[in-house]
Each structure stands twice: as structure tokens, then as C-alpha cells.
Amino acid sequence: MSSPPIQWYPGHIAKAEKALLEQLKKVDVVLEVRDARIPLATCHPQIQQWVGNKERVLVLNRVDMIPPQAQQAWLEWFKTQGTFPHFTNANQGQGISVLAQSAMAAGEKMNQRRRDRGMLPRPVRAVVIGFPNVGKSALINRLLKRRVVDSARRAGVTRQLRWIRISDQLELLDAPGVLPSRLADQAAAIKLAICDDIGEAAYDNQRVAAALVDRLQHIQTQAPEMLPELPLQARYGLELGKLTGESYLAQLAEQRYQGDKERAANQLLNDFRKGLLGAIPLELPPS
Numbered sequence: 001m002s003s004p005p006i007q008w009y010p011g012h013i014a015k016a017e018k019a020l021l022e023q024l025k026k027v028d029v030v031l032e033v034r035d036a037r038i039p040l041a042t043c044h045p046q047i048q049q050w051v052g053n054k055e056r057v058l059v060l061n062r063v064d065m066i067p068p069q070a071q072q073a074w075l076e077w078f079k080t081q082g083t084f085p086h087f088t089n090a091n092q093g094q095g096i097s098v099l100a101q102s103a104m105a106a107g108e109k110m111n112q113r114r115r116d117r118g119m120l121p122r123p124v125r126a127v128v129i130g131f132p133n134v135g136k137s138a139l140i141n142r143l144l145k146r147r148v149v150d151s152a153r154r155a156g157v158t159r160q161l162r163w164i165r166i167s168d169q170l171e172l173l174d175a176p177g178v179l180p181s182r183l184a185d186q187a188a189a190i191k192l193a194i195c196d197d198i199g200e201a202a203y204d205n206q207r208v209a210a211a212l213v214d215r216l217q218h219i220q221t222q223a224p225e226m227l228p229e230l231p232l233q234a235r236y237g238l239e240l241g242k243l244t245g246e247s248y249l250a251q252l253a254e255q256r257y258q259g260d261k262e263r264a265a266n267q268l269l270n271d272f273r274k275g276l277l278g279a280i281p282l283e284l285p286p287s
């Protein structure tokens with residue numbers, strides 16, 4: 001039997017979980033950031049348990065990387081689940097002021113509870129959490145309207161935790177919390193790998209690139225209106241047709257890279273991750 005597509009380096013997960021729980025202990029409000037291309041795969045199965053009864057504000061970032069009709073479909077689906085998702089583009093700043101207001105309102109709720117218990121109100125403390133690379137640092141910088149966190153900085157650099165004031169009622173931890181890997185779910189892990197939201201993990205690029213093409217094939221069949229027209233034709237001159245991911249990759253390698261499937265895989269993944277194939281959702285709301 002072949003090995004599972006995604007494997008993690010031992011030790012990292014326990015460390016990430018410990019660091020996250022330390023941060024969560026210090027806050028009242030949690031801004032949970034997911035990748036709008038994969039809102040389900042970027043949900044950690046233990047999040048509910050970790051957040052407990054703190055206020056949670058849901059953010060679907062990278063909204064520029066999905067089409068408006070997918071955004072609408074997710075908005076409606078999340079509402080049926082009793083959650084209001086905030087759609088943001090942390091690069092350009094869209095959706096940030098509404099998000100800041102929601103975070104403050106969540107803080108206000110928390111202070112109301114304090115007053116009800118006869119306690120004095122105090123600035124409410126919040127943290128931004130999410131999987132690697134979903135845009136947490138970019139979002140913090142936007143919320144604070146200045147650059148306090150290095151976007152795409154090197155992971156693993158430990159620093160003193162600092163609180164930064166967003167308003168009289170709300171303070172934000174300047175370092176985001178990183179969710180540990182989703183171990184048990186390989187299907188989710190492959191989507192995280194496709195989107196590069198997986199942090200340090202070992203995987204086979206060709207398998208992950210083939211899985212990307214298989215996802216496109218699946219969405220093309222289920223909901224073609226959610227994809228750009230002929231998403232691969234425009235860039236590679238080779239359309240998806242009815243090809244499986246594996247055979248698409250082999251043909252692309254043959255046509256453009258002298259049969260080098262690794263190069264074809266890297267090209268596909270890089271193009272997708274940079275948005276060069278267009279706005280493409282890899283998940284759609286369950287029906």
C-alpha cells in the first residue's frame with residue numbers, strides 16, 4: 001500500500017497545540033481566520049472545544065480568490081449554521097472595518113456579562129487564529145492600520161507577546177495563533193496542501209497537483225458556474241476535458257516540460273496559489 005499523501009514531522013503538532021492553548025488562555029474573543037477557497041478544510045475539528053465559551057468571530061479571508069457567486073453561496077450556508085462569516089481581503093483591506101466592528105461588539109457582549117455579574121468592565125482581549133498562510137498576519141496589520149507583524153515572516157521565532165489597542169474596548173494580541181495540523185483527515189490535508197495552508201509537512205507535489213486538477217474536474221461537473229471558463233486552457237493550451245488529474249499532469253508534462261511531471265506539478269500549484277488560474281473555489285457548501 002502506498003503511504004498517505006501528507007505526512008507531518010513529529011513534534012510540531014504537539015508544540016503548535018501547546019502554543020495555541022497558551023494564547024487562547026489569555027483572551028476573551030477569538031478571530032478565527034479560514035481560507036475562503038477551502039472554508040471547511042481550514043476548520044479545525046477541535047476548534048469548538050478550544051474556544052469554549054469565548055466569543056468567536058469567523059473570518060473567510062482571500063475573498064478575492066473565489067468568485068462572488070461562491071461567496072454568496074457560503075454566506076447563505078453559514079447563516080443556516082447560525083454563523084455570520086466576514087469575508088475579507090487582507091491584502092487590499094476589504095471587509096476589515098466591518099470585522100473590526102464585529103470584534104468590538106463581541107467584546108462589548110463580554111463586558112455586558114461582566115457588568116451583569118457585578119464586575120467592572122475592562123478592555124477585552126482578542127487573538128487572531130488560523131492555519132498557516134491563511135492571512136492572519138496581514139489581517140492583524142490591517143486591523144491595526146499599521147505593520148506590527150511581519151507577513152510571511154519565518155515561523156518559529158518566539159517573541160514576547162504584546163497587546164495592541166484597537167479601541168478603548170478591545171486589545172489584540174500582536175502575534176497570531178497557529179492551528180495545529182488536521183491529522184486524521186487526509187482529504188482536508190490535501191486541500192490544505194494545494195492551497196499551501198499546511199505549514200511544514202512532507203508531501204508529493206505531483207500527487208497534490210493531480211488532486212488539484214481532480215478538484216477542478218469535480219467542480220466543473222457539480223457547479224460549472226463557479227469556475228472561470230476553461231480555467232486551464234487559457235494558461236496552458238491544454239483543457240481539462242474529461243481527464244483525471246494524473247493524466248492531465250502527464251499530458252501537460254509531455255506538451256510543455258519534456259515529460260518532466262515534477263515541473264508540471266510545480267507550475268500548476270504555483271499558478272493556482274498565486275491566483276493565476278482565476279478565482280477558483282476548491283470547496284462549495286454541502287447541499
Ligand SMILES: Nc1nc2c(ncn2[C@@H]2O[C@H](COP(=O)(O)OP(=O)(O)OP(=O)(O)O)[C@@H](O)[C@H]2O)c(=O)[nH]1
Pocket residue numbers: 061062063064065088089090091092130131132133134135136137138139150151152153155176178275
Ligand atoms: N490574494 C490574497 N492574498 C493574501 C490575502 N491575505 C494574505 N495574503 C497573502 O498571503 C500570504 C500569507 O499571508 P500572512 O499574513 O503571512 O499569513 P499568515 O496566516 O500570517 O501565515 P503564517 O505566518 O504562515 O501562519 C502573504 O503573501 C499575503 O500577502 C488575501 O486576502 N488575498
